[in-house]
Amino acid sequence: MTTETESPGSVRADSGQQHLDGATRVGLYETMVLCRTFEEAILREYHADKGPGFDIGKGLIPGEMHLSAGQEPVAAGVCAHLTTDDALTATHRPHHLAIAHGMGLRAMAAEIFGRETGLGRGRGGHMHLFDPATHFSCSGIVAEGYPPALGQAFAFKRQGTDRIAVAVAGEGASNSGAFHESINLAAMWTLPVVFVVEDNDWAISVPRDAATAVKSNATRAVAYDIPGERIEGNDVEATWAAAKRAVARARAGEGPSLIEVHTLRLWGHFEGDAQGYRPELAEVPSYDPIPRYEQILRAAGLLDDDAVARAAATAKEKVEDAVDFAKNSPLPDPASATSYVFA
Amino acid sequence: MTITDTTTPAAGATSRRLTTAKAMVDAIAQEMERDPSVVYLGEDVGAYGGIFSSTTGLLDRFGPDRVLDTPISETAFIGLGIGAAVEGMRPIVELMFADFMGVCLDQIYNHMAKIHFESGGNVTVPMVLTTAVGGGYSDGAQHSQCLWGTFAHLPGMKVVVPSNPADAKGLMTAAIRDDNPVVYMFHKGVMGLPWMAKNPRATAAVPDGEHVVPIGKAAVAREGSDVTVVTVSLSVHHALDVAEKLAGEDISVEVLDLRSLVPLDREAILASVAKTGRLVVVDEDYLSFGMSGEVVATVTDHDPTMLKAPVQRVAAPDVPIPYSHVLEYAVLPRPERIEAAVRQAVTG
């Protein structure tokens, strides 16, 4: 139990165990809005020039596009406890985590548009964002972001810092060897890692219940003798509270923890996914976590029409600036296509 | 049943125009009807019908006991396929992208491919590993590779790479019936998917009924006399386009579609080069230590004097496949690069 004094609009999240003040709560909301605004802009740009019909290879943003709308509570709740000195490894669905972790939107957008000014000079693309400034990386291979996070944590520990690494994967990834090997090794070596599982119920078309033997990945944490928590309801504040505990434990040198958040994939697995396999499709928009959190904060007197409009306008300005920057940036020179294979 | 060496259906046989994906499914369904030991498992192969439409309709027809969605546990479910094959089933197991071989390669090359040998021939592994390959649509360095050269390099598995609907059906039938592990690599660009760039060569006549294309027989996709282009998969389409264009300039290009890398039809390569004396190898896989070198060595091991000009190799120049469209097209064997290589071969 914390002893912080409670400011107006604050709550005790997570059954009263963690104190969450009004400014932090508004901050979580604004982070979520920024993430969503970015995804909406990418959605718009992605589909703007795929026609006639839909050709995945066409347009200013070609290729697969996995957007994170609905999963903002995970990014906001976890990253609130990190600085850009902490490492974060993400998945094929990385944008919300990158933004919440503080990645510069211009270089990120430019990478997604395949421009020379992008994080990876257009070589990587949206599943391969590498940002040394924020120690952020991601992988298109399911679960394969977990192992490198161990190494970053290992280095931080060796270097005598209290920096930590956060490794994020989907619930589908929790059935792979890399997931289990990583948790065991981190536990054995008391590495400062926070393992995060984004359970959005689906691995493309395969529902969690048809693929995962346990109801909660917190059970898997028990198997490796580390703390594990599952957050229901896509609850940003409960996620924030659980992450606070896990991050503190890692920083204190007490080893890894696991947090699974039951979140929501608001859109398709990738753009172009008709989601015919998803029986609850019609109801999905009603579970959107952002309007819901907005209502909670309005009721708490922390947001009003003006504040909501301001958050939306600020996010839009940042995102559209990044998109404009990307679109006005030069494409890579084809003559340089074989560069950067080696240092 | 039709057994053909070429892609032309046998006289008298009826046929339908199908996409490569539908032709593949046609073969799987026929074999599932015929042999109850055939099952199909992998990620999103059930209700979704395969991310690249490799299993559309199979769940409805054969039910969830024979068409199984797996967890994202490639080591476990490919290993499961191996064990089931050892015990007399004929599983078809899908690795969604060949690029994902990294997470499960041990089951593939140390187990699936070696059990027959290590058991002194006493244990067979009659399974098919299907997997999607290839780029051209900006899917980045982890979702665009061909990697057939890597599979082919590792002894103990056959490697088939169909380029067209009829071969997709015939090679699938042969693969399921084969008593060896067969890696069946389908290029996303030849499947005829409605959400990719339209490819007219991805829809063609496919023989009805049983159709078997023997594994290890190349096909002359187009006859010619001035230069041989040896290739596989989507590059066959590009080579045919180039051959058509150059025919107008009196350059006669023969296009040899290898159809399988293991076994490699060396006789077909030699026969064609004996005729033309000029060789271009087109490979969407990486340049070094791969298919293109093997094809050239096939000729030079046999008789280097067959060649009237230096060989041209058009392949991915030992760089991961870049995301940005302009960079990706610079490294893929696009028709412009193939055309330039053919011109070089005939003038050089």
Ligand SMILES: Cc1ncc(C[n+]2csc(CCOP(=O)(O)OP(=O)(O)O)c2C)c(N)n1
């Ligand atoms: C090793 C591996 N297997 C399969 C895939 C194909 N794939 C990409 S995303 C995905 C589903 C992942 O589900 P989950 O981990 O729950 O994350 P989500 O997409 O739901 O965010 C699959 C099967 C892959 N990229 N890597």
